Amino acid sequence: MIGLACMAWLTVVICYGGNWLLGQCMIERPLVVGLIAGILMGDVKTGVVIGASLEAIFMGSVNIGGAISAEPVTATALAVAFTVGAGIDQGASITLAVPVGVVTAFASIFLNNIVLALFTASFDKLAAEGNERGLAVQHYVLWFLKYALFGLIAFLGVYLGAEPVAAIVDQIPANVMAGLNAVGALLPAVGMALLLKMLWSKELAVYFFLGFVLYIYLGMPMIAIAVIGVVFAVIQALRDKELFDLEHKGVAVVAAGSDKSDEEDFFA
Amino acid sequence: MSTMTKTTSAEDKKMLNKIFLRSFSVFASCAGGSVKGGADGWLYSIQPALNRYYKDDPEKLADAMRRHTTWYNITQNVGTFAMGLVASMEHENSEHDDFDTESIDGIKVSLMGPMSGIGDAIFWGVLRVIAAGIGINLAMSGSPLGAIMFLLIYNIPSILCRYFMTYLGFQMGTNFISQLYEGGLMKLITKATSTVGLVMIGAMTAANVSFNTILSIPVQDADPIMVQTYLDSIFKGIIPLGLTLFCLWLLKKNVNVNWILVGVMVAALIMGFVGIV
Numbered sequence: 001m002i003g004l005a006c007m008a009w010l011t012v013v014i015c016y017g018g019n020w021l022l023g024q025c026m027i028e029r030p031l032v033v034g035l036i037a038g039i040l041m042g043d044v045k046t047g048v049v050i051g052a053s054l055e056a057i058f059m060g061s062v063n064i065g066g067a068i069s070a071e072p073v074t075a076t077a078l079a080v081a082f083t084v085g086a087g088i089d090q091g092a093s094i095t096l097a098v099p100v101g102v103v104t105a106f107a108s109i110f111l112n113n114i115v116l117a118l119f120t121a122s123f124d125k126l127a128a129e130g131n132e133r134g135l136a137v138q139h140y141v142l143w144f145l146k147y148a149l150f151g152l153i154a155f156l157g158v159y160l161g162a163e164p165v166a167a168i169v170d171q172i173p174a175n176v177m178a179g180l181n182a183v184g185a186l187l188p189a190v191g192m193a194l195l196l197k198m199l200w201s202k203e204l205a206v207y208f209f210l211g212f213v214l215y216i217y218l219g220m221p222m223i224a225i226a227v228i229g230v231v232f233a234v235i236q237a238l239r240d241k242e243l244f245d246l247e248h249k250g251v252a253v254v255a256a257g258s259d260k261s262d263e264e265d266f267f268a
Numbered sequence: 269m270s271t272m273t274k275t276t277s278a279e280d281k282k283m284l285n286k287i288f289l290r291s292f293s294v295f296a297s298c299a300g301g302s303v304k305g306g307a308d309g310w311l312y313s314i315q316p317a318l319n320r321y322y323k324d325d326p327e328k329l330a331d332a333m334r335r336h337t338t339w340y341n342i343t344q345n346v347g348t349f350a351m352g353l354v355a356s357m358e359h360e361n362s363e364h365d366d367f368d369t370e371s372i373d374g375i376k377v378s379l380m381g382p383m384s385g386i387g388d389a390i391f392w393g394v395l396r397v398i399a400a401g402i403g404i405n406l407a408m409s410g411s412p413l414g415a416i417m418f419l420l421i422y423n424i425p426s427i428l429c430r431y432f433m434t435y436l437g438f439q440m441g442t443n444f445i446s447q448l449y450e451g452g453l454m455k456l457i458t459k460a461t462s463t464v465g466l467v468m469i470g471a472m473t474a475a476n477v478s479f480n481t482i483l484s485i486p487v488q489d490a491d492p493i494m495v496q497t498y499l500d501s502i503f504k505g506i507i508p509l510g511l512t513l514f515c516l517w518l519l520k521k522n523v524n525v526n527w528i529l530v531g532v533m534v535a536a537l538i539m540g541f542v543g544i545v
Binding site: 020021022023024025026027029031032034035044045046048049051052053055056059095098102112113114115116117118119120122123124127128129130132135136138139140142143146175176177178179180181182183185186187188189190191192193194195196197198199200201204205207208209210211212213214215216217220221222223225226228229230232233234236237240241244 | 291292293294295296297298299300301302303304307308309311312315319326329330333334336337344345388389392393394396397398399400401402403404405407408409410411412414415418419422423426427430452456459460461462463464465466467468469470471472473474475476477478479480504505508509511512513515516518519520525526528529532533535536537538539540541542543545
């Protein structure tokens with residue numbers, strides 16, 4: 001179990017730490033965490049499938065200015081470890097991962113906003129001294145310490161949690177298991193709603209239904225649906241541009257009244 | 269874009285490329301937490317510019333470094349615009365004694381809101397969603413290709429944007445963003461990207477939210493009627509669609525997302541317990 005726990009720690013350091021060292025390149029997303037955890041723990045396929053399911057659930061949560069609603073890295077690492085290492089049913093692992101993601105989000109907020117605030121003074125001091133080297137050292141050392149420390153949650157979760165959790169899951173009756181699987185199937189609705197909130201407007205809401213119907217009734221592949229979306233966006237943008245130009249020419253005519261060709265165009 | 273990079277001198281390019289590379293770690297440490305945001309990574313990123321323009325004046329250099337310790341946060345794929353812009357302003361400051369250094373901080377602060385707004389919407393709201401939609405579909409069958417496609421689709425445009433934004437900021441100057449806004453072009457771009465995003469979220473809702481009831485109505489001398497068949501004949505995916513829109517409605521009512529998560533979990537468990545699913 002300690003080997004598995006170390007792999008969970010390593011997964012968090014690589015994915016969570018690496019994400020922020022390499023320009024938020026999204027290796028912290030469950031889709032990628034699942035693959036990396038799968039490789040480290042020796043079952044790529046299971047890792048990838050769990051990652052894909054959790055991606056759909058955690059889709060709406062991205063770290064926006066330090067305010068996160070869920071932290072998917074620890075959750076995904078634990079879910080893969082539980083299924084690959086402790087033989088817990090995939091549906092149950094995924095369901096367990098969701099509250100883990102919510103709890104570790106609080107740990108992450110605490111670490112990022114409060115613990116790191118303790119370094120305010122040393123940062124100000126180094127900068128005021130013009131100590132470039134000291135700043136760079138602090139930058140990278142803090143990075144490593146932060147994620148090495150955060151990875152301990154996943155380590156302890158696997159080391160202490162896997163066996164008792166497996167024992168409990170073994171005792172779960174069939175109807176509760178069905179409920180757990182239904183949780184996994186319905187929770188992505190929350191992730192999708194979070195995304196929708198970001199882009200939703202009365203004028204554009206119909207496009208959400210377009211995508212829904214294209215998939216559920218026509219069963220089109222995602223890439224084809226993306227292309228259809230782009231087609232609609234381009235048609236709309238061209239029309240908007242025309243309207244926009246018309247309006248602007250109107251304004252220009254009123255304001256300046258000197259540009260002959262424009263005026264003729266407009267009244268033509 | 270290529271004509272833009274040509275007009276910069278070799279020394280400018282060297283500096284901007286350094287800023288571009290350093291900017292990847294901008295939020296790596298966040299020393300100062302909620303007090304400073306990504307200020308230490310910001311200072312680390314623009315240090316090549318400060319070193320270049322104040323290399324003969326250690327006092328001015330230290331002063332510049334002290335000035336750049338204030339709160340910073342911009343979506344990092346577009347934040348390099350602010351870095352390039354500030355580099356050009358520090359250049360001005362190093363050559364003119366009467367330059368108002370407060371304007372540097374002012375520009376930086378005023379860029380944060382609008383630039384993060386554009387950056388979050390385009391990179392997280394749209395590009396990531398499209399990449400994830402395609403990635404999840406491939407990964408569901410257990411293929412590592414899903415994660416790889418996801419990373420490629422997201423990162424290639426992101427890194428290109430990060431690179432060109434560094435140069436654009438250095439050359440365009442401060443009027444650029446406000447011109448985009450005043451011209452109304454920004455609204456056009458946002459609308460087009462939102463359209464694609466919404467189509468993708470619709471497709472992903474259909475692909476990832478699922479509901480299947482085992483309830484059936486017994487009929488004398490015939491097969492029982494499956495409730496799910498009825499639901500499907502009304503509208504396929506009516507429960508997932510309804511639930512998603514209900515969650516959206518709750519979010520718009522400012523219900524905490526964690527309560528919604530808990531609510532969905534409890535509802536699903538109860539349905540399992542009483543034998544609906």
